[in-house]
Amino acid sequence: MTEFFTYVIQGIPYGCVFALVAVGLVLTYKTSGVFNLAFGAQAFVAAAVYYDVHVRHGWSRWPALAFVVLVLSPALGLLLDVAIFRHLRTASPIAKLVASLGLLVAVPQIVSIWLGQSSTFGVVGIWWDDNALYHFGKFVLDGRQMAIIVSTVVAVTLLGFLFRFAPIGLRMRAVVESPRMTELAGVDSDRVSAFSWMLSSLFAGLAGVLLAPLYASLASQNFSTLLIAAIAAAAFARLTSIPLALVGGLLLGITQALLSGYLPPASVIAQNLKPSLPFAALFLLLLFWPGLRSAVQNKDPLSGVDPPPSPPVAESRGEFLTKTTRVFGTVVVAGALLWLLTSATSYWIGIATTAVVLSVIFLSITVITGMAGQVSLCQATFAGVGAFSTAQIVKVFGLSVLPTLLIGAFVAAAVGALLAVPMLRLGGIFLSLGTLAFAVMFDTLLAPLGWVSGGAHPVRVPRPIGFVDDRSFLILCVVILVIASIFVIFIRRGTTGRFLHALRGSETASRSIGINPTRVRILAFAVSAGLAGLGGGLLAVQKNIATKEDFGYFLSLFFVVLVVTLMPSTVEGAINAGVGFALVPEVLKLVGVSVSWEFVLFGLGAITYARHPEGVLEFQKRKSLAAIEKRLPARWRGPGVDPTVLPAGSAD
Amino acid sequence: MSEAPTTETPPPGLDTAAPLLEFRTVDASYGPFRALFDVSLAVRPGAVTALLGANGAGKTTVARVATGLVRPTKGEVWFDGGRIDTLRPYRIARAGMVHAPEGRSVFASLTVRENLELGFRRDLGASGVNAALDRAYELFPRMGERSKQIAGTLSGGEQRMLSLARVMVHPPKLLVADELSLGLAPIVVDEVYRNLAAIRDAGTAILLVEQYVGHALAIADDVVVLTHGSVAYSGPATDLDDIAQYLL
Amino acid sequence: MALLDAVDVTKRFSGITALDAVSMRVDDGESVGLIGPNGAGKTTFFNCLLGLLRPESGSVTFAGRNLTRAPVYRRARAGLGRTFQRMELFAGMTVRDHLLVAERSRLGTGRFWKDVLNLAAPSADERARADATLELLALRDVADAPIEALSLGRGRLVEVGRALMTEPKLLLLDEPSSGLDAAETAALAATLRAVQAERGTAVLLVEHDVEFVRSFSDRLYVLDFGTLIATGPTAEVLGSDEVRRAYLGETV
Numbered sequence A: 001m002t003e004f005f006t007y008v009i010q011g012i013p014y015g016c017v018f019a020l021v022a023v024g025l026v027l028t029y030k031t032s033g034v035f036n037l038a039f040g041a042q043a044f045v046a047a048a049v050y051y052d053v054h055v056r057h058g059w060s061r062w063p064a065l066a067f068v069v070l071v072l073s074p075a076l077g078l079l080l081d082v083a084i085f086r087h088l089r090t091a092s093p094i095a096k097l098v099a100s101l102g103l104l105v106a107v108p109q110i111v112s113i114w115l116g117q118s119s120t121f122g123v124v125g126i127w128w129d130d131n132a133l134y135h136f137g138k139f140v141l142d143g144r145q146m147a148i149i150v151s152t153v154v155a156v157t158l159l160g161f162l163f164r165f166a167p168i169g170l171r172m173r174a175v176v177e178s179p180r181m182t183e184l185a186g187v188d189s190d191r192v193s194a195f196s197w198m199l200s201s202l203f204a205g206l207a208g209v210l211l212a213p214l215y216a217s218l219a220s221q222n223f224s225t226l227l228i229a230a231i232a233a234a235a236f237a238r239l240t241s242i243p244l245a246l247v248g249g250l251l252l253g254i255t256q257a258l259l260s261g262y263l264p265p266a267s268v269i270a271q272n273l274k275p276s277l278p279f280a281a282l283f284l285l286l287l288f289w290p291g292l293r294s295a296v297q298n299k300d301p302l303s304g305v306d307p308p309p310s311p312p313v314a315e316s317r318g319e320f321l322t323k324t325t326r327v328f329g330t331v332v333v334a335g336a337l338l339w340l341l342t343s344a345t346s347y348w349i350g351i352a353t354t355a356v357v358l359s360v361i362f363l364s365i366t367v368i369t370g371m372a373g374q375v376s377l378c379q380a381t382f383a384g385v386g387a388f389s390t391a392q393i394v395k396v397f398g399l400s401v402l403p404t405l406l407i408g409a410f411v412a413a414a415v416g417a418l419l420a421v422p423m424l425r426l427g428g429i430f431l432s433l434g435t436l437a438f439a440v441m442f443d444t445l446l447a448p449l450g451w452v453s454g455g456a457h458p459v460r461v462p463r464p465i466g467f468v469d470d471r472s473f474l475i476l477c478v479v480i481l482v483i484a485s486i487f488v489i490f491i492r493r494g495t496t497g498r499f500l501h502a503l504r505g506s507e508t509a510s511r512s513i514g515i516n517p518t519r520v521r522i523l524a525f526a527v528s529a530g531l532a533g534l535g536g537g538l539l540a541v542q543k544n545i546a547t548k549e550d551f552g553y554f555l556s557l558f559f560v561v562l563v564v565t566l567m568p569s570t571v572e573g574a575i576n577a578g579v580g581f582a583l584v585p586e587v588l589k590l591v592g593v594s595v596s597w598e599f600v601l602f603g604l605g606a607i608t609y610a611r612h613p614e615g616v617l618e619f620q621k622r623k624s625l626a627a628i629e630k631r632l633p634a635r636w637r638g639p640g641v642d643p644t645v646l647p648a649g650s651a652d
Numbered sequence B: 001m002s003e004a005p006t007t008e009t010p011p012p013g014l015d016t017a018a019p020l021l022e023f024r025t026v027d028a029s030y031g032p033f034r035a036l037f038d039v040s041l042a043v044r045p046g047a048v049t050a051l052l053g054a055n056g057a058g059k060t061t062v063a064r065v066a067t068g069l070v071r072p073t074k075g076e077v078w079f080d081g082g083r084i085d086t087l088r089p090y091r092i093a094r095a096g097m098v099h100a101p102e103g104r105s106v107f108a109s110l111t112v113r114e115n116l117e118l119g120f121r122r123d124l125g126a127s128g129v130n131a132a133l134d135r136a137y138e139l140f141p142r143m144g145e146r147s148k149q150i151a152g153t154l155s156g157g158e159q160r161m162l163s164l165a166r167v168m169v170h171p172p173k174l175l176v177a178d179e180l181s182l183g184l185a186p187i188v189v190d191e192v193y194r195n196l197a198a199i200r201d202a203g204t205a206i207l208l209v210e211q212y213v214g215h216a217l218a219i220a221d222d223v224v225v226l227t228h229g230s231v232a233y234s235g236p237a238t239d240l241d242d243i244a245q246y247l248l
Numbered sequence C: 001m002a003l004l005d006a007v008d009v010t011k012r013f014s015g016i017t018a019l020d021a022v023s024m025r026v027d028d029g030e031s032v033g034l035i036g037p038n039g040a041g042k043t044t045f046f047n048c049l050l051g052l053l054r055p056e057s058g059s060v061t062f063a064g065r066n067l068t069r070a071p072v073y074r075r076a077r078a079g080l081g082r083t084f085q086r087m088e089l090f091a092g093m094t095v096r097d098h099l100l101v102a103e104r105s106r107l108g109t110g111r112f113w114k115d116v117l118n119l120a121a122p123s124a125d126e127r128a129r130a131d132a133t134l135e136l137l138a139l140r141d142v143a144d145a146p147i148e149a150l151s152l153g154r155g156r157l158v159e160v161g162r163a164l165m166t167e168p169k170l171l172l173l174d175e176p177s178s179g180l181d182a183a184e185t186a187a188l189a190a191t192l193r194a195v196q197a198e199r200g201t202a203v204l205l206v207e208h209d210v211e212f213v214r215s216f217s218d219r220l221y222v223l224d225f226g227t228l229i230a231t232g233p234t235a236e237v238l239g240s241d242e243v244r245r246a247y248l249g250e251t252v
Helices: A002-032 A039-056 A061-083 A093-115 A143-165 A167-177 A179-184 A189-214 A220-236 A242-262 A268-288 A319-342 A346-371 A379-397 A401-423 A428-446 A470-493 A495-505 A507-512 A517-543 A553-565 A571-591 A597-610 A616-631 B059-066 B089-094 B112-139 B141-145 B156-169 B186-201 B213-219 B240-244 C042-050 C072-078 C095-107 C112-116 C124-136 C152-165 C182-199 C210-216 C234-239 C241-248
Strands: A133-136 A139-142 B021-030 B033-043 B048-053 B074-079 B097-100 B174-178 B205-209 B222-227 B230-236 C004-013 C016-026 C031-035 C057-062 C080-082 C170-174 C202-206 C219-224 C227-233
Touching: A002 A039, A002 A139, A002 A143, A002 A167, A002 A189, A002 A220, A002 A242, A039 A061, A039 A093, A039 A189, A039 A220, A061 A189, A093 A220, A093 A428, A093 A553, A093 A597, A139 A143, A143 A167, A143 A189, A143 A242, A167 A179, A167 A189, A167 B112, A179 A189, A179 B089, A189 A220, A220 A242, A220 A268, A220 A428, A220 A553, A242 A268, A268 A428, A319 A346, A319 A470, A319 A616, A346 A379, A346 A470, A346 A495, A346 A517, A346 A553, A346 A571, A379 A401, A379 A428, A379 A517, A379 A553, A401 A428, A401 A517, A428 A553, A470 A495, A470 A517, A470 A571, A470 C112, A495 A507, A495 A517, A495 C095, A495 C112, A507 A517, A507 C072, A507 C080, A507 C152, A553 A571, A553 A597, A571 A597, A571 A616, B021 B059, B033 B048, B033 B059, B033 B074, B033 B222, B033 B230, B048 B059, B048 B213, B059 B074, B059 B097, B059 B174, B059 B205, B089 B097, B097 B156, B112 B141, B112 B156, B141 B156, B156 B186, B174 B186, B186 B205, B186 B213, C004 C042, C016 C031, C016 C042, C016 C057, C016 C202, C016 C227, C031 C042, C031 C210, C042 C057, C042 C072, C042 C080, C042 C170, C042 C202, C072 C080, C080 C152, C095 C124, C095 C152, C124 C152, C124 C182, C152 C170, C152 C182, C182 C210, C202 C210, C210 C234, C219 C234, C227 C234, C227 C241, C234 C241
Parallel strands: B048 B205, B048 B222, B097 B174, B174 B205, C031 C202, C031 C219, C080 C170, C170 C202
Antiparallel strands: A133 A139, B021 B033, B021 B074, B222 B230, C004 C016, C004 C057, C219 C227
C-alpha cells in the first residue's frame, strides 16, 4: 500500500504539469472559442526568453520571471488576438484550429532562429534552489517539483476567484457565446477578448517557465508533445471545466507514475505504454467520454448578422488563357525533367526525387482536406504505415519491391478506413484531435516496436531491380506520381469526388438526395491513407531504409500546414507543395538564411486558411489570371460571371 | 417605392419634436445581398413605433442597424441627438438603447442570475447589482426561483421575460424589441405585451418589430410598414384595414 | 393506404414542446399545405419527417415502410425529396451538376472501380434526364453557370430540380417563397404547378404566403404552438376564425 502511495506522490508533480497546460487550454477555449494548439508554442517562447534573460544575460530570478510571465506573455497574447484571432471569431472551429496549428509550427522556429545555434542546456527553474530536497514524511520532492505544485495551486485558485467573483469572468464567458449579444449589454467585447488572450497567454508563459527545467535542454518538440498530452486532460474536462481539467491532469500524471511503477520493466510494450498513455487516453476519451461531443456549442443567435461567405473567385476563364497557362506549365515541367535527366548532379536529382515522392504523399491531403473537407493530422503516420509494411514484407517474404509498394498502400488504406469509422462520428475539431492522438500514439506505442519499424535496427529496403541508380529511380517516381495524380483526378471527376463536393457544399442537402455521408467519407479516408502509404513506401525505397523519424507526428502537422497554405484542393497544389517542400530549403540556403524559415513561412501562411480555404497560392493565381484576362482583347476572354447578380441563399 | 417619405418633411401624423431615433435614407446589406433600400423612419421619445411587414421585408435588419450590429452602407442613423451609425454596438447600448434580438435573446450558457448580472453591472455598477436583482425577482418571481438555472433550459416565454426583466428594472431610453412574441403561446404573448406597456409607461420608447399585426397595433402609437426593404407606409397607428393593404 | 402517414409525432427541445402529437396524412399525387405562424413547429415537423431530428415519440410511415428510425439518406432513397428555407446549395457546382449528382445518387450506380477507370462520367441517359428537368424549370440558359451566379428565385428552382431528380413520390417544400418578391413568387408558383401537372408528384408545402398556399394546395393543415389546430380543404380552413386568429393575432 505504501508503494502505491509513493507512486501516487511521484505522479503529482507530473500531474500538475499536465494540469497547468490543460487548464490553459480550457481557459483559452472557454474565453475565446479557439482550441489553441499554439499554447505549446507560447509556453516555449516564455521558456526561451526566461532562459535568455536569466541564464544568458544574468538578470536575477524575480525580475526575469516577472518580465516573462507578467509582461512578455500577455503582450504575446494581445498580439495573437489583435493580429489573428479577433478576425477569426466568426470563422469555423476548424479554420481556427488550422490557424493555431500554423502558429504551433511557425513560432518555435522563430524562437529557435533567435536563440541561435549555441547550446541551450542548463535551464534553470524559478525555485530558490532547483535541487533542494524537501521531505514530507516518507516522500521527497525537489525544488522544481515544489515550484510546479505551488504555482499550479496558486494559479488555479486565483483563476477560480477571477471566474467566481470578478465581472470579467462572466463577461469572458458571455463573449464566447456571442460577442454581439455581449455588446448589446453595453460591454466592449474586443477589450474582453483581448483580456482573455492576455490571461491565457500568461498561463502559457507560467507553464513554459515551470516546465523548461524538467527537460535537459530547451527544445520546442518537448513543449508540443506535452501540449498534445495535456489535451487528454482538457478533453476529460469536456473543454469547459477548469476544476475538471485540474483533476484530469492529476489523474494522468498519477496513472503514468503507477504504470511505470507496476508494469514489468523488461517488456517493450509496457515501456512504450507509459509515454503513450496520454495519447491513448485522449483517443479513448474522444471516442467514449459522454458529453464531449455532445457539448453543444451554443450557437451565436446573432450569427445571421454576418454576410454569407463570399464565394471563391470564380474559375471561369477563356479558352485562350487556359491554353496559354497550360502550355507554359508543360514547357516548365518538360524543361526541368530534361535538365534532371541529362545534366543535373546527383544532389539535385535527390532533391527532385524527394519533391516527387512527397507530392505523392501530399496528394493524400488533396483527397482528405481538399476533396472531403476534413483536416486529418495523421497523414505522415499513414505514410509510415505504408513504409513499414513495404519494408517488412520485402524483408520477411522476399517479395519484389514494386508490387510490395502497392501492398503497403493497401495496408495503409485499410488502417485509414478502420480509423475513419470511429473518427467520422466525431467531426469538426474533434476529428482533427483524434487523428492527432492516433499519430502520437503510433509514434510512441507502435513505431518503436521491432515488428513495425525494426526497433533499434531500422529495416532496409532495396531499390527495385532496374531502378537502382538515382536517375532511373527518379523516372520511376515520376511515373508513379503521374499515375497517382490521374487516379486522384479520376476520383474527383467520378461519383466519389462529386459526392464529396456535394457534402462539402451542404451535408444536409446531400443526405436529402440520398447520399450516405459516412460511406463516401470512409472511402475518402481509405483513398487518402492509401496514397500516403504509397508515398511513404516510395520514400523508404528512395532512402533504402524505413525509419520512424521520417514519419513523426510533427511532420503530419507540417504537411497539413504546407498543403493548406498553397492549394489544398487540386492535384497541381499537391505537386507545388512537394516541390516547395524540397526546394524552399535550397533557396533559403542560397539566400543564406536558416532553413527553419521554411516552417515559419508556411506556418504563418496557414493562418490565412480561414480567409482563403482554397489556398493562398490558388487565390493569388486566380486573382492574377482574372486580372490578366480583363486586359485581354474581348474575343479571347471567357464567358465570365456577372458579379452584380444577387447570390442565392442570402437571408433577411 | 413611391410611398416612401422623404427626409425633408416629417411623415404626416408625427409631431415635429426631435425624434429619439431617426433613420435618414439608410441602405444596408449582408455582403452582396441588399436588405434595406433608402429607409427613413423616426421613433418619438416615449412612444411605441411598430415596424410591420412580411417575412423577409427587412424588419430585423432595421433593428440591427439601429443597434449597430449591421453597418448601413448609405445614410445616417441618429439617436438622442447624436449620430450613431459608425459606433460599435456597445457604445450605442451605453447611450441608452437596449436590443432584444429576434430568436434567443439570452445567453444560453449562463445562468438566469448571470444573464441579469451582466447588464446590471454595466448599467448600475457593482454596488447596484444586488438591489437590481432583488427588484427583478420581485417583478418576476419565477426568475428568482430559477436564478441558478442555465438560461438555455428556460422555456421560450421565460427567456423573453428574462430579457424584459433587465429593461424593467433599469429602463433605457429606447427598447428595440424584435419579434418578442415569436413562437409563444397566446397567454404568454399577452403577458409580454402587458410588460411592454409597463415599460412604455415608465418612459421608454419602443421600436416594436412584430408579425402579429393585431397585437402590435393595440399598443403602437406609430406604424412603419416595410415591403421588400423599403418603407411602404409610415404614419399613425389607425385602423387595421388601412394598414392591411400593405401587408401580405 | 396513404403515401405519408405520420402519427403522433412529438418533439421536445430542452423542456419546450416544439411538436405535440402531430399527425398528418398525404396521399399519392396530392397537394397539401402546412401553415402556421413563425415558430409554430413547421420546420421542426419537416425535419422529423426527414430524419434530421429524432422525435421523442410517434411514427413516420412512408410508401408502406416504417421510416421512424431510418437515416436521412434512406428516407431520401425511399422517395422523400425536399427543398430548404435557407438554401442549401453546393457551392462551386454548376446548376447541371447539381442535378447530375442527384441523378447518380438515385441510380446508386456510383461504384468506386468505375471512378478509378474513369467510367463515372454522366451517361447520355443521365444527361438527357437532367436536360428534361432543366427544361421543365426553365433553367436551360444557366445550366452551366456556377450556382453563385444565380438569383435567389432561380436558386430555389435548382433546389426543386435537384429534389425532382431523385424521383420523389413526395416533395416537401419549405417556405419556397421566403426572400422572393411578388413577381418571383408568382413565377415560382406557376413553375411548381407545371411540375406537378407533368410529374404527378405529391407535394407538402410549408408557406407563409397565403395567396401562394391558396393557389397551390388542395388541403391544409394548420400548426400553432406545436399543435394541429385545423385541417381540411384549403378554402374552408383559410375562412375559419380560429386560423385567422392564429395568423393575425387575437384582436382581429
